[in-house]
Amino acid sequence: MTLVDQLEALLFVSEAPAKLNDLARVLNLAEGQIEQGLEILGHRIDGAGAIKLVKIAGGYQLATKSEFSELVGSYMKPQKQRLSRSIMEVLAIVAYKQPITNGEIEVIRGVQSDYGVRVLQERNLICEVGRKQTPGRPILFGTTQQFLHQFNLDGLTQLPQLEVDALPVLSADNGQEELMSTEEATA
């Protein structure tokens, strides 16, 4: 039983992206060795068949190749509809400015955004990550693993750098140090 076979077996049963450190822990090997094994596995299964190895949402997962999308799509339930531009805008703001409150999103957009925030929460693309220690202790939102998965991103670092001047400044007190855990906030 080779390392590549072991990795294939683990990825086959995995319903979510398998993290490098989890694979390393299970196989009792260094992350570097796992990475090498995954590279070999990727080449092996990419050569033939309908499956490929993808790096997504900070992990590795097996998926059907793009050329089979129509066939599989006609068999599986169609995926959810695309998000409207306004909701995409809220999502982009959360992705770049997280953790961020609904009020701050509205300051950036200049329009009411609670509908977009609600839809994104329902779709599990953003979630509550804490409370801001300001009057009213508003909820802070951040993106989820589902967001990375749905938008074919391996991590937030894959998002392009935006011109700092182009982004509206929220307030001087917007910072991670003010982030309070949800448990603390609800206590």
Add this chain to the structure above:
Amino acid sequence: MRSKTAESSHAITPIGVVAPPPILVQTPAFEGTLAALFRCVRDRKVDLMEVPLEPICQAYLEYLMDSPETNLDEAAAALTVLAYLLERKAWQLLPSEDIEPEFEEPAALPDPTGYAYSDVIQLLLGGHEERSKLFFRTSGPDPTLYEIPYSVGEVTIGDLARAFENLIRKAEPDEIDVLSKPRKSLVEQMRVVLLCLTKEFRPITALFVGAYTRNDAVYWFLSLLELIRLKQAAVKLEGEEVLFAKK
């Protein structure tokens, strides 16, 4: 010049901005909604001097008075638009040596379409498109399968609707039922319809013996559609007439 309000169906536009109420503006210089007028004036595509604002304000007041449950967001959006239009027109009307100040779009009235994040949105949409071509293992032993729509050949929805219309037209008015009276289930009705169908194609009205009510017609028709979906009944078009048979 005419301004009137129309029924609002969407409080939130596709661009995410709460839309002003659909006050329709009709002038020789401009014809369209209040929101469209705002955009055209902002983009300097319409000469505001040619558009009288008084009837629009009147229409806005009528909208407020006539709508007992006014959407405050909509009303506020309309007020913002009207204030903007009035300010722009005032600058044009009043003799002044001052140059009309440039409107700071993002700060005062944001235009989401020209937003700093538009490139990111495009990138995300591209990623989403790419991702939609990938399928991963689904959780659970019973993945949600997509039911491929059943084709009924040359018969269109319009043909079926026409058959239903004919059926309803010949129905007699329903008797008033006691509310608690149990109704026949669709499964029971499907069993009855299946017994009445023959191998020979016949119009739906030929399946009935004697008079029937509108309620019966609806039940019969729904049962027929379900039987077609389950491939136990067939439908075909003969001339203008829609015919049904047992499969």
